Amino acid sequence: MTALQVALLGYGTVGKGVYQTIHQHQARIRKLLGREVKVAAVLVKDLSKHELPDQEVILTDQFSDILGIEHIDVVIDAIVGVEPGFTYLQEAIKKGCHVITANKEMFAYHSSTLQNLAAEHGVTVGFEATVAGGIPIIQTLKKLLNANKVQSLQGILNGTSNFILTKMREEQLSFSEALTLAQQLGYAEADPANDIEGHDAFYKAVILSEVLFGEQPVWEDTVREGIAEITIDQIDYFHSLGLRFKHVASLEKAADAIKCSVKPVLVSSSHPLYQVENVQNAINIEADIVGSISLQGPGAGMFPTASAIIEDLIHIDDKEYIPCFDEELSPVSSATASVWVILGKSAIIDLPDSVSIIRKIGDTAWLVEATEDSISAVKELPCFQLLGSVDQIPKVEKVY
Amino acid sequence: MTALQVALLGYGTVGKGVYQTIHQHQARIRKLLGREVKVAAVLVKDLSKHELPDQEVILTDQFSDILGIEHIDVVIDAIVGVEPGFTYLQEAIKKGCHVITANKEMFAYHSSTLQNLAAEHGVTVGFEATVAGGIPIIQTLKKLLNANKVQSLQGILNGTSNFILTKMREEQLSFSEALTLAQQLGYAEADPANDIEGHDAFYKAVILSEVLFGEQPVWEDTVREGIAEITIDQIDYFHSLGLRFKHVASLEKAADAIKCSVKPVLVSSSHPLYQVENVQNAINIEADIVGSISLQGPGAGMFPTASAIIEDLIHIDDKEYIPCFDEELSPVSSATASVWVILGKSAIIDLPDSVSIIRKIGDTAWLVEATEDSISAVKELPCFQLLGSVDQIPKVEKVY
Known part of the structure; x- marks a missing residue:
């Protein structure tokens, strides 16, 4: 079987991590995919600043060079910013390439467009690396x-x-x-x-x-x-x-x-x-x-991010589960209470009755519980929301 | 498409959780699987102790009754102990049923046998629920x-x-x-x-x-x-x-x-x-x-464990990735040092030179680093292995 041909957009920390990981774990990836993976080309902004370890790999500053290569199976986006990433990935998808991206800003803006376009062209979009680095x-x-x-x-x-x-x-x-x-x-x-x-x-x-x-x-x-x-x-x-x-x-x-x-x-x-x-x-x-x-x-870094990209690469051909968003999901009740720490001795006095004071926790700090209806009154005061159990927080004598 | 027919072995906490989850989330599961899921039969030890909410479901104390049902697609094992679970699952696999188990002891002993048998018969073995409950x-x-x-x-x-x-x-x-x-x-x-x-x-x-x-x-x-x-x-x-x-x-x-x-x-x-x-x-x-x-x-409990089983159920038809265990995995070097806390004032004196003392951390506690070669000397003393960074542990003046 012919090798899976990859084009890499960007050769910064993430790009280098992907390049090195593909080379270093070639045997492993071949076993998983049933075929070899080859980096065919790398796109950079400034040719004078980069050199690739492998002379056979095309190094270019023109995206058209990437598109011009006859068989690119997967385009990996390791650049930042909404553009030119968005344009490049659209073009890649239209040419029938799977795409994998680590570009969170671009993907936050354009994930629907890219995923719909990919579905039209029978390819997939991997984006594990856009969120929380190596955490899957x-x-x-x-x-x-x-x-x-x-x-x-x-x-x-x-x-x-x-x-x-x-x-x-x-x-x-x-x-x-x-x-x-x-x-x-x-x-x-x-x-x-x-x-x-x-x-x-x-x-x-x-x-x-x-x-x-x-x-x-x-x-x-x-x-x-x-x-x-x-x-x-x-x-x-x-x-x-x-x-x-x-x-x-x-x-x-x-x-x-x-x-x-x-x-x-x-x-x-x-x-x-x-x-x-x-x-x-x-x-x-x-x-x-x-x-x-x-x-x-690890939420970032060369190899954690490369890991997320390579795991996406292994799975480009996976069937996608169709999520069922339309189903009745019992939403978190809007009456759900949230817990807040309110600061300042005077602040606590003016709270409406609908905000219940749990207890004083420090000289100038009170723990209160607010419902969706009473939350606006809390937010007007110096306060921070609290996550986690309140059991471990010290108890202080109530002194109003 | 006909419903996916499930037989449930056991109707304790886990069995009930699975039964209830299948009923409660029928719409969701149907969308994911493309077909309905029906609990066709439940096996219990003592018929007098159990009653099912749905009268159409067969309740039996004979495994042969389960095997006798014409179309059982999946057998879910929610009983404990090596036997009779192991025998039941082998028979189910031979009959062409997928199996899903929450039975850790049985699976620790017999996972290879069951997985090989399943591969022979073109069915799968789900065992997410055997380890750490709801954690996937x-x-x-x-x-x-x-x-x-x-x-x-x-x-x-x-x-x-x-x-x-x-x-x-x-x-x-x-x-x-x-x-x-x-x-x-x-x-x-x-x-x-x-x-x-x-x-x-x-x-x-x-x-x-x-x-x-x-x-x-x-x-x-x-x-x-x-x-x-x-x-x-x-x-x-x-x-x-x-x-x-x-x-x-x-x-x-x-x-x-x-x-x-x-x-x-x-x-x-x-x-x-x-x-x-x-x-x-x-x-x-x-x-x-x-x-x-x-x-x-959550490592256990009715619904966390049921969750693991139902997620396995959704994926019974997935392709299995063939893991490549034969590859050169650089093993953790046997020279890797481990950190130990040694207790007792006198204990520390007799340590061989190959154990390096990091520092004293309390009146009667020392932090030491041992290599694979020197670890046996440490283990002879009152000690516990330490996980995590030592940076936050107090420093105490060394007094030998």
């Missing part, structure tokens, strides 16, 4: 939890912001000092907005929403809050109460809409996201038969 | 991490022993008090040996070993230590050092053999198993491309 969350949701319906999901989907929050607490760094450290270590870009303001995590949540619910949340209705306002004093104070800040992306199927947020929340020690530190990613899902399941692993 | 670890290893080779695995695979260790620490209970509590709550059997001595976790490790490495560890060479000897004083002492006892099953592909152990180990707070509490299960795997990935979730 997309395939877990698509292939392993079919009988289950996932009702809600919470994830640490951005390693950079998680690294910053971890270092602020562990090393007593200010936000900007921790950001600088993240930049020095190569975790954060020169312009870190994408990570620390939650855009990157939001793109990933959007992609997960399509897999889970068959549709995206309304982008404008999404809460997206960054972590730049969090102070070391806040971190220390909540640490003394056994709570940690995590920058959490949440998805929930409510009765009328998909609720999506990316924001800093407080997490208690019983919650699976509590001990997810540094650049780790993790996802906790609530499914209606099995209950709560968590996955944790 | 078997399918993750079989379907999602194909290009990856897993080198080692560590898991909390028994919820009962984990519950006991958690309650001992949290509620300051003795081992026997915590065991009694587990029995009162229905987590532990009247005869708890299977859980607390590590037999149950060992069966699960054996099943995982076959999936990972294509073979079982040599049973006689397995270390299997229970948790009954752990005292509340030990738990408190190590808790003060930031360490927790976990009853951990480990698998590792060494150069010459598969190493398997089930034993109490100390876990530091950076390790994914540290915060796995109560009846939760979790598995941490080290794979050669992606790195370290963890899964956590």
Whole structure:
């Protein structure tokens, strides 16, 4: 059988990881696919900056060169930004190529278009690498939890912001000092907005929403809050109460809409996201038969991302399960109570009766429970949502 | 298309969970499978003790009645013990039925026989429910991490022993008090040996070993230590050092053999198993491309186990990937150092030079690193293996 021919768009960290992995694990991949895999061509922006270990592989800065190659079976997208990735992948699909992408921003915008186009042309779109790096969350949701319906999901989907929050607490760094450290270590870009303001995590949540619910949340209705306002004093104070800040992306199927947020929340020690530190990613899902399941692993990096891409490559010919989004999924009741930590001595006094105070947990912190109806009153106060059990949080004498 | 006919062996907690799930999620399952699923018959030991909600379903205490039904597509095994399950499933396979089992002990003994027999008869064997309840670890290893080779695995695979260790620490209970509590709550059997001595976790490790490495560890060479000897004083002492006892099953592909152990180990707070509490299960795997990935979730219970079985049911017709166990997997080097906590002031003095002392971590506790060659000297002393980073463990002035 002829080799499976791959074209690689981009030769940065991820591109190199894919290239090396294909070469290093050739024997293994051949056994799994029943045929050899060959990187036929690599597209780069600047030819002068790159050299490939193998002289037979075409190195080009023109996408038309890639399309001109007679047999390309799979195009792997390891570049960033919505364009030119979106245009390239559309063209590749129209030419009959399977595509695999690690490009989260592009895919958050255009996943439907690409997947519909792929279905028309009888090819597949692999996108495991767009969310949480090496954690096989997309395939877990698509292939392993079919009988289950996932009702809600919470994830640490951005390693950079998680690294910053971890270092602020562990090393007593200010936000900007921790950001600088993240930049020095190569975790954060020169312009870190994408990570620390939650855009990157939001793109990933959007992609997960399509897999889970068959549709995206309304982008404008999404809460997206960054972590730049969090102070070391806040971190220390909540640490003394056994709570940690995590920058959490949440998805929930409510009765009328998909609720999506990316924001800093407080997490208690019983919650699976509590001990997810540094650049780790993790996802906790609530499914209606099995209950709560968590996955944790490396959210980025050369080989974790390459792993996700290569696993997609092994499975390009798999049959797709047709998800049944139309079914009556009992949505999380809009009356579901959420738990919040409210800060400030005076704040607590003006709460409406519909917000129930659980207890005082610190000098200036109260734990309250709000229903969907009373939540707006809570949100007007200095507050953070709390995930996890409240049992381990200290009890303080109530003093009003 | 005619309905998929299922026979259910056993109508205890798991059997009832499967029965109810099939009925409750009929619409969903029909969409996924393209046909209806019908429970045609249920086998029980004592007819007088059971009544089915649906009168059309055959309730019998004779397996021959099940085999006598003309079209049974799938036999689901929700009984315990090696026999009669093994005999029943062999007969079902020979009759051309797919089988799905939750019976870990039986499957640890006979997985090869059943899988070979199934291959001969063109049917499949689902066994997701045998390991870690609702956590889809078997399918993750079989379907999602194909290009990856897993080198080692560590898991909390028994919820009962984990519950006991958690309650001992949290509620300051003795081992026997915590065991009694587990029995009162229905987590532990009247005869708890299977859980607390590590037999149950060992069966699960054996099943995982076959999936990972294509073979079982040599049973006689397995270390299997229970948790009954752990005292509340030990738990408190190590808790003060930031360490927790976990009853951990480990698998590792060494150069010459598969190493398997089930034993109490100390876990530091950076390790994914540290915060796995109560009846939760979790598995941490080290794979050669992606790195370290963890899964956590409910390890037992009516619906988590039913979930695993129903997900297997959805996938009975899937193509099986042929794993390539014969490939050169760089085994974990036998020179790999392991970290141990050694107890007792005098113990540390007699260690051979090949054991390197990392540091003193408490009044009577030292942290040491042992290689494969020097490990026997460590094991002669009062000691526990340590998992996770040592960075968070207190430093104490060295005083020899």
